[in-house]
Amino acid sequence: MALHFEKTEFDARRDRLVIEMANRKLDAMLLFAQESMYWLTGYDTFGFCFFQCLVVKADGSMTLLTRSADLRQARHTSTIENIVLWTDRFDANPTIDLRNLLNDLDLLGTRIGVEYDTHGLTGRNTRLLDEQLQTFAQIEDASDLVGRLRLFKSEAEIEKARRAAKLGDAALDEALPLIKQGGDEARILAAMQGAVFAGGGDYPANEFIIGSGEDALLCRYKAGRRKLNKNDQLTLEWAGVYHHYHAAMMQTVLTGKVSKRHQELFEAARDALAAVQKAMAPGNTFGDVFDAHARVMEAHGLTKHRLNACGYSVGARFAPSWMEQQMFYSGSPEPIAPNMTLFAHMIIMDSESGSAMCLGRTYLTTEAEPEALSRYGLDLIAR
Numbered sequence: 001m002a003l004h005f006e007k008t009e010f011d012a013r014r015d016r017l018v019i020e021m022a023n024r025k026l027d028a029m030l031l032f033a034q035e036s037m038y039w040l041t042g043y044d045t046f047g048f049c050f051f052q053c054l055v056v057k058a059d060g061s062m063t064l065l066t067r068s069a070d071l072r073q074a075r076h077t078s079t080i081e082n083i084v085l086w087t088d089r090f091d092a093n094p095t096i097d098l099r100n101l102l103n104d105l106d107l108l109g110t111r112i113g114v115e116y117d118t119h120g121l122t123g124r125n126t127r128l129l130d131e132q133l134q135t136f137a138q139i140e141d142a143s144d145l146v147g148r149l150r151l152f153k154s155e156a157e158i159e160k161a162r163r164a165a166k167l168g169d170a171a172l173d174e175a176l177p178l179i180k181q182g183g184d185e186a187r188i189l190a191a192m193q194g195a196v197f198a199g200g201g202d203y204p205a206n207e208f209i210i211g212s213g214e215d216a217l218l219c220r221y222k223a224g225r226r227k228l229n230k231n232d233q234l235t236l237e238w239a240g241v242y243h244h245y246h247a248a249m250m251q252t253v254l255t256g257k258v259s260k261r262h263q264e265l266f267e268a269a270r271d272a273l274a275a276v277q278k279a280m281a282p283g284n285t286f287g288d289v290f291d292a293h294a295r296v297m298e299a300h301g302l303t304k305h306r307l308n309a310c311g312y313s314v315g316a317r318f319a320p321s322w323m324e325q326q327m328f329y330s331g332s333p334e335p336i337a338p339n340m341t342l343f344a345h346m347i348i349m350d351s352e353s354g355s356a357m358c359l360g361r362t363y364l365t366t367e368a369e370p371e372a373l374s375r376y377g378l379d380l381i382a383r
Helices: 007-023 034-041 068-077 094-104 123-133 145-151 155-178 185-198 213-217 260-279 286-299
Strands: 028-031 053-057 062-066 082-085 111-114 138-141 209-212 232-242 245-255 309-313 327-329 341-350 355-364
Touching: 007 028, 007 034, 007 053, 007 145, 028 034, 028 145, 034 053, 034 062, 034 145, 053 094, 062 068, 062 094, 068 082, 094 123, 155 185, 155 232, 155 245, 155 341, 155 355, 185 209, 185 232, 209 213, 213 232, 232 355, 245 341, 260 286, 260 309, 260 341, 260 355, 286 309, 286 327, 286 341
Parallel strands: 028 111, 062 082, 111 138
Antiparallel strands: 028 053, 053 062, 209 232, 232 245, 245 355, 309 327, 309 341, 341 355
16 A cells, blocks of 8 residues: 555544544544545545545444545555445436445444535535435534544654645745746746655645736736746745645745835735744634734734735645635634644735735744744745
């Protein structure tokens, strides 16, 4: 098997899940999130775009229901021993196969938790699933269960995050010499992604963000490339990725003369990230981290130019997003605890002046203030 962790690591994760299921009085869990399956067993595939489900019983036994295309994938990349296939055919309804499997596993009339909040379960399949299970068992939305377990990283996972961070730094190393007047976004993007691949890394769970000029004010990827002007702005958001573990970074890089507005926005972003870093410590919540960011933005008169979230947990993720469920936004009660890998981004988009300034790093939380995983500091980069 091609496992990225020792078998004992997967055993420990299974034991944590079983304990949490017992606390919630669940007889089984239906896992649909690919990152949950990967975390629990090592199962590595993009086949979650079709229907598949990992059934975990209260005793820790697991059975995967998937398609024939993923049979060998599961055998080769995971600890899963029991694999059941549903057959591709016209008008197929694999939720019937799942109900039959649950019946074979003696789960009729039991209490079952379901991972609803995932891209691995479409709206149509959710409706079909509920139709099959409404008279079969007592169903509970347990979308947060494995996600909260994944929030706390083991030492082995932290090592993956550190490797990812080094790849993220390598990507910026390759990009900076290309960011200049006449620099081509296509070459910059190719150099960044190439550095991750050359270092043994993986595809990111979502596209790198790259945009210059007016597109520097976007915080999503869009198709199309341009070349940089003498005085320009380039917003980059990317991640080093190693064995699917992400260490994200964000930076607006300037070419030519730094405008007064860009300098003002950078100072606000730098101050806000420093405040966030101080707040990202045990005793505070994810909501407290956002409030620290918001106070600095307000002090700089930038409330209308900031976003309503300023970061999130990162880890092993699959398309379409490298964001985990826990985010820095107003009122989030999630406590900060050691051994979390958290990405904090200060995004300022001033549409009135057409100026962008973004600054973001991934941190490892500790017993005190967090450790930045990148070797890059919080400096204004102008080429």
